[in-house]
Amino acid sequence: MKKTLHGMLTLFMVLVVQLVFAQEKNVSGTVVDEGGLPLPGVNVIEKGTNNGVQTNFDGEYNISVTEGSTIVFSYVGYSKQEFVVGNSNTIDVTLEVDAAALGEVVVLGYSTKGVEEVTGASVQVAGEELASNPTVTVDQALQGKVPGLQISQSSGTPGSVQDIRIRGVSSIGAGNDPLYVIDGVPVINSNATGSTARSSLSPIASLNSQDIETITVLKDASATAQYGARGSNGVIVITTKKGKSGEAQFTFNSRVGFQNDAYNKRTVLTGPQRYELLGEALLNSYGPNGSVQDYGVTTPAEAIGLIPSVDANYDGTSVYNWSDLIKNEDALTQDYNFSATGGDEKGSFYASLGYNKTEATVIGSTFERLNGVMNFSRKLRDNINFSTNMNVSRITQNPILEQGSYFSNPFITRFLMNPFNNPYNEDGSQNIDLAFGSLHNTLYVLDNNITRNELIRGISNSTLDWELFDGFTFSNKLALDYQIANYRDYQNRYEGDSAPVNGASTASDNKNYNWVYQGSFNYGFTLGDVHNFDFTTLFEYQKNQGYYMYAYGENFPADGLTYITSASANYDASSSFSDWYNVSYLGIVNYNYDGRYVIDGSIRREGSSRFAPEQRFGTFGAVGAAWNIHRENFMKGSVFNSLRLRTSYGITGNNAIGINNYQALLSYGATYGGNGGATPSQFGNADLTWEKAENFDVGLIFGLFNNRLSGSVTYFNRRNYDLLQGVPLSLTTAFSNQSQNLGEMTNSGIEAELSFDVISTEDFNWNIYGNYASVDNEVTKLALGADGEPIDPNGGSSYKSTEVGRPVGGWYMRTWAGVDPETGEPTWYENGVDGETTSNYNTAEAVYQGASALPTYSGGLGTRVSFKGFFAEADLYFAGGHKIYEQYAQFYLRTNSFSLGSYNGATELLDRWQQPGDITDVPKVDYGVNNNFHATSSRHLFDGDYVRLKNVAFGYNLPSSWANSIGIDGLMLTLRGTNVATWLKDDGLLLDPEVRADGYTRLTTPPVESYTLGVNVKF
Structure with missing residues (x-):
C-alpha cells in the first residue's frame, strides 16, 4: 500500500514538473502535396488542444506549441499526418492523397470520384441540409440548392409528385422527368395513386430525409451518359447512410410544427x-x-x-x-426519428425508425409514413466485403379530388360556390339541399366519403465485392424494389357524384416489381507514381413488372356499407399486366497524370424492350477532361488554392415512351353478338427509337484565399434530336397519326455558383452563397405536314403553340387591349399586336405572346451566421423569364x-x-x-417571375462539455420556417406562382408555409 501511494505521489510530482517547466516553442515549416506544390488552408493543430492555425498561400505555417507535444496536419482529400515536436524548430510536411477520402466526395451512381477527378457538371447536397428541411418528399428540399434544377409542386398535398426539370425540357412527346438512382441502382418513381383526378402520390415520399447521406444531381454527358438510354433528362443519385465504426451512437430527432398556404391572394365575392x-x-x-x-x-x-x-x-x-x-388552419406536422450506428474493424451497421404525420391545408387530407432502415456491412475475408441495405416503408394519404374542375373538388367549392348557399341547416347539420348552383356541399362529402392511397414499399440492395488481387475487384449487386399501391374510394349515397346511383365504391391494386442485377470488374493502378488508371466494365440487367386490378360497384342498400361486396348494381372489374426490361454493357475509363490532368470516357450499349427488335439496341457515350491548374508549378504562391478547368461531350438517350408503342395493336374489349371482339387500337411504327441528346459542357471551378471565396461557372449546350412527334396519316389507315422520330430542339445556358466566408474566426463565422442558371430553349426542327409546313405538336390548342425558332409550348392566344372606357366592352387587338381593337373576340388574331411556361432563369441565395453554438440561416429561391396562365379565370x-x-x-x-x-x-x-371576357387571352396571362424566402432558421448547439455533463453527446434546438414570404413581379398574379411545368395555375393545394421546432439529441 505504501509503495502504491509512493508511486502515485512520484507520478503526480513528475506531471507537475512537466506542466510547470514545459517549454513553449515556435514550430514552422511548409506543407506541400506529392508534387511539391504548396497546400494553403491545411489545418495544423496541437493534438489534444484547441491550439491551431492554417497554412498560408505559400503552404507555410507557424505555430507555438509545447515541446514534446504532437502536431496534426490534416487537409480534405489527403491522409492525416502527425509529428512529435522535438529539438528542431522546423517541420516540413508532404501530404499524400487519400484515395479513400477522395472517393467519398462525389457519388456518381456507378462510381465515386474525388472532387478533383470529376470532369462533368454535378452538384452534391449533403444529407444534413436535406434533413433540416421539413418536407415530406426529399427531392423537394433540393429547390434553390442546385443551379439548373427547377422544382415546382404539382400540389401542396403532402406526398405529391414534384415537377422536376434539369436544364429545361428535353422532349416534346416523351417524358421529361429525371432518372432516380438509389444506392447505385435505377428505380421507378412514377405516380403511385390509383386516380389521376386526385392528389398524386410519389414513391420518393417513402424515403426519410434523415436516412439520406447525399443527393447528387448529374447534369452533363460526362456523368449521365453512363445511364445510356435514360440519361437525357438528367439523373438524381440518392445515397443512403451507412454504418460508422466505433462504439454505438444513437440519435433522436423530433420536429413538430404547423403549416398554412404559402401564397394565395385570390379572394371571392361575399x-x-x-x-x-x-x-x-x-x-x-x-x-x-x-x-x-x-x-x-x-x-x-x-x-x-x-x-x-x-x-x-x-x-x-x-x-x-x-x-x-x-x-x-395551422395544419399539424409531426416527424420523429431514431437511429443507431456502430461497428468494429470487421463491420458496421446503421439502423433507423421514423414516423411522420402531416396534415394538408385543406380539410380531409392527411399524410402518414412509417419507415425502417437497416444497413449492414461486413468484411467476410480480407479481400471480400459484403453489404446489404433494407428500407421498408408504409405511407398513406387521403387524396382530394383536386386535379380538375370536379364538383367535389374542395377548391372549386372555395372559389365557385354560390355564397347565397347556407352550408348548414337550422339544426346545425350540413345542408345537402343547396338552393343555388350545382356544386356539392364539400363539407358533407369529405365527412361521409372514404378516399385513401396506400403505398407499401420495400427496397433491398445487396453488394458483394471480391478483390481478386491488388486493385482488381469483382463486384456483384442485386437490388429489389417492390411497391404495392392500394387505392380505395367510397362515395356516399346522399350528396356528391354518386348520389344519383345511391352510392358507389372503387378499389384498385397496383403492384410494381423492379429488380436489377449489376456485375462489374474494376481495376485501378498507378504507373511511375504519376500515371493513375482506373477501368470499370459493368453488365446491368433490369426487369420491371406491373400488375393492376380494378373493381367498381354501386347502389348500396344501407348506410355503413362501403365495400364493393355490398354493392348491388353495375359491377365492373378489369386487370392488366405490363413488363419491360433493359440490358446494358458499360465501360468506364479514368486516367489522371499526377493529379493535374484528368481524362475519362464511358460507352454504354443498351437494349430496351420498349423498341422493336431491329431498333432495340443503341450506343451512348461521353468523354471528359479536366485540368487542375492549381497543381501546376507556375501557380505556386498565387491566391488560388483551387483552380480547375473541365469540359465534356457526349450522347445520351431518352426511352420514356409507352410500352409497345412500336407495335400495331388490337384491343379486345369489344363485343359482337355476345361474343368477344377485337378492334384496331394502334397503328405502330417498327422504326421507333430513342430520343437522343448531344451534350457539350465546359466549366471553371475556383477557390481563393484558403477557399474563403469559391465557386464555379459553366456553359452548356444540349441538342435533342430524333424527338417523338405525331405525324398525320391518311384516313384510309383508320388512324389519325403515327409517332415518328423527327423533331429537334436545343437548350443552352450559363450556370454559376459562389460562396464567400465574409468572416471566419474560431467563434464567429458568416458565409453568403448563391447560384444562378439560365436556360434558352429553341425548337429547331419539326415534322412536316402534307402542306410542307411544320406540324404544331400542340395541335391547335387555344393556349399554346410549338413553332420552329421558338420555345416548346410558347403561349399563343389573343392579345388583351383593355376595356373600352365608353362602352364597358372588353377589347382585343385585331392583329394580335397593336393598333385597331375589336370587341368581337372571334375576329381578333391569336399570336405568340413572347414567352413560354418554361422559366429562363432560376437560382438561390442564402446566408449562414454562427457564434459560439448559436446559428441563423436564410435561403431564397427565385425563378422567372416565363409566363403563367390563370386557367380557372x-x-x-x-x-x-x-x-x-x-x-x-x-x-x-x-x-x-x-x-x-x-x-x-x-x-x-x-x-x-x-x-368572352373569360375566354383565353393575355388578360389572364401573367409574368411568372417570383422570389420566395424558402428557409429561415435559428438554433443552438449545446457545447459538448455541457452536453456531456448531462449524459449526452450533443443537443441541438432549431426553430425553422419555410416559404415564409413570396414576392411577385406581376401584381395581377393572385394565386401561388409555383406551378407545374406546363405553366397553368390550378385550383389545387398550394405550397405551404410552415414553422417547426426541432430537437436533435445524440447519445
Whole structure:
C-alpha cells in the first residue's frame, strides 16, 4: 500500500514538473502535396488542444506549441499526418492523397470520384441540409440548392409528385422527368395513386430525409451518359447512410410544427358583394336600356326580383364564407426519428425508425409514413466485403379530388360556390339541399366519403465485392424494389357524384416489381507514381413488372356499407399486366497524370424492350477532361488554392415512351353478338427509337484565399434530336397519326455558383452563397405536314403553340387591349399586336405572346451566421423569364349569369366598368350576355417571375462539455420556417406562382408555409 501511494505521489510530482517547466516553442515549416506544390488552408493543430492555425498561400505555417507535444496536419482529400515536436524548430510536411477520402466526395451512381477527378457538371447536397428541411418528399428540399434544377409542386398535398426539370425540357412527346438512382441502382418513381383526378402520390415520399447521406444531381454527358438510354433528362443519385465504426451512437430527432398556404391572394365575392353585382347585372340586361330585353325594372332591387329564388333563399346580408370552411388552419406536422450506428474493424451497421404525420391545408387530407432502415456491412475475408441495405416503408394519404374542375373538388367549392348557399341547416347539420348552383356541399362529402392511397414499399440492395488481387475487384449487386399501391374510394349515397346511383365504391391494386442485377470488374493502378488508371466494365440487367386490378360497384342498400361486396348494381372489374426490361454493357475509363490532368470516357450499349427488335439496341457515350491548374508549378504562391478547368461531350438517350408503342395493336374489349371482339387500337411504327441528346459542357471551378471565396461557372449546350412527334396519316389507315422520330430542339445556358466566408474566426463565422442558371430553349426542327409546313405538336390548342425558332409550348392566344372606357366592352387587338381593337373576340388574331411556361432563369441565395453554438440561416429561391396562365379565370371572372347566377366570381369583379369614362380592366356586368371576357387571352396571362424566402432558421448547439455533463453527446434546438414570404413581379398574379411545368395555375393545394421546432439529441 505504501509503495502504491509512493508511486502515485512520484507520478503526480513528475506531471507537475512537466506542466510547470514545459517549454513553449515556435514550430514552422511548409506543407506541400506529392508534387511539391504548396497546400494553403491545411489545418495544423496541437493534438489534444484547441491550439491551431492554417497554412498560408505559400503552404507555410507557424505555430507555438509545447515541446514534446504532437502536431496534426490534416487537409480534405489527403491522409492525416502527425509529428512529435522535438529539438528542431522546423517541420516540413508532404501530404499524400487519400484515395479513400477522395472517393467519398462525389457519388456518381456507378462510381465515386474525388472532387478533383470529376470532369462533368454535378452538384452534391449533403444529407444534413436535406434533413433540416421539413418536407415530406426529399427531392423537394433540393429547390434553390442546385443551379439548373427547377422544382415546382404539382400540389401542396403532402406526398405529391414534384415537377422536376434539369436544364429545361428535353422532349416534346416523351417524358421529361429525371432518372432516380438509389444506392447505385435505377428505380421507378412514377405516380403511385390509383386516380389521376386526385392528389398524386410519389414513391420518393417513402424515403426519410434523415436516412439520406447525399443527393447528387448529374447534369452533363460526362456523368449521365453512363445511364445510356435514360440519361437525357438528367439523373438524381440518392445515397443512403451507412454504418460508422466505433462504439454505438444513437440519435433522436423530433420536429413538430404547423403549416398554412404559402401564397394565395385570390379572394371571392361575399354574399352581400355578389348581391350588389347581381342586381346591377340584371338591370344592365333587363332594365330600360337592357342589352337583352326591357322587363320594366328600374333599380337593382327590382331586377333581383326577376329571380324569385334569391328572395326566397337569401336575405341579401348573410355572409356564408365557404372559402374559410374548407381550410385547415395551422395544419399539424409531426416527424420523429431514431437511429443507431456502430461497428468494429470487421463491420458496421446503421439502423433507423421514423414516423411522420402531416396534415394538408385543406380539410380531409392527411399524410402518414412509417419507415425502417437497416444497413449492414461486413468484411467476410480480407479481400471480400459484403453489404446489404433494407428500407421498408408504409405511407398513406387521403387524396382530394383536386386535379380538375370536379364538383367535389374542395377548391372549386372555395372559389365557385354560390355564397347565397347556407352550408348548414337550422339544426346545425350540413345542408345537402343547396338552393343555388350545382356544386356539392364539400363539407358533407369529405365527412361521409372514404378516399385513401396506400403505398407499401420495400427496397433491398445487396453488394458483394471480391478483390481478386491488388486493385482488381469483382463486384456483384442485386437490388429489389417492390411497391404495392392500394387505392380505395367510397362515395356516399346522399350528396356528391354518386348520389344519383345511391352510392358507389372503387378499389384498385397496383403492384410494381423492379429488380436489377449489376456485375462489374474494376481495376485501378498507378504507373511511375504519376500515371493513375482506373477501368470499370459493368453488365446491368433490369426487369420491371406491373400488375393492376380494378373493381367498381354501386347502389348500396344501407348506410355503413362501403365495400364493393355490398354493392348491388353495375359491377365492373378489369386487370392488366405490363413488363419491360433493359440490358446494358458499360465501360468506364479514368486516367489522371499526377493529379493535374484528368481524362475519362464511358460507352454504354443498351437494349430496351420498349423498341422493336431491329431498333432495340443503341450506343451512348461521353468523354471528359479536366485540368487542375492549381497543381501546376507556375501557380505556386498565387491566391488560388483551387483552380480547375473541365469540359465534356457526349450522347445520351431518352426511352420514356409507352410500352409497345412500336407495335400495331388490337384491343379486345369489344363485343359482337355476345361474343368477344377485337378492334384496331394502334397503328405502330417498327422504326421507333430513342430520343437522343448531344451534350457539350465546359466549366471553371475556383477557390481563393484558403477557399474563403469559391465557386464555379459553366456553359452548356444540349441538342435533342430524333424527338417523338405525331405525324398525320391518311384516313384510309383508320388512324389519325403515327409517332415518328423527327423533331429537334436545343437548350443552352450559363450556370454559376459562389460562396464567400465574409468572416471566419474560431467563434464567429458568416458565409453568403448563391447560384444562378439560365436556360434558352429553341425548337429547331419539326415534322412536316402534307402542306410542307411544320406540324404544331400542340395541335391547335387555344393556349399554346410549338413553332420552329421558338420555345416548346410558347403561349399563343389573343392579345388583351383593355376595356373600352365608353362602352364597358372588353377589347382585343385585331392583329394580335397593336393598333385597331375589336370587341368581337372571334375576329381578333391569336399570336405568340413572347414567352413560354418554361422559366429562363432560376437560382438561390442564402446566408449562414454562427457564434459560439448559436446559428441563423436564410435561403431564397427565385425563378422567372416565363409566363403563367390563370386557367380557372374562365370560371370566376365571367361578368354574366355564370359567375353571378349559378356560381361565384372573384372580387376583381367589383372593379367593373359602370359608366362612360371609367378606366378599368373588368368590363361591365351583364347578366344575359356572353362578352368572352373569360375566354383565353393575355388578360389572364401573367409574368411568372417570383422570389420566395424558402428557409429561415435559428438554433443552438449545446457545447459538448455541457452536453456531456448531462449524459449526452450533443443537443441541438432549431426553430425553422419555410416559404415564409413570396414576392411577385406581376401584381395581377393572385394565386401561388409555383406551378407545374406546363405553366397553368390550378385550383389545387398550394405550397405551404410552415414553422417547426426541432430537437436533435445524440447519445
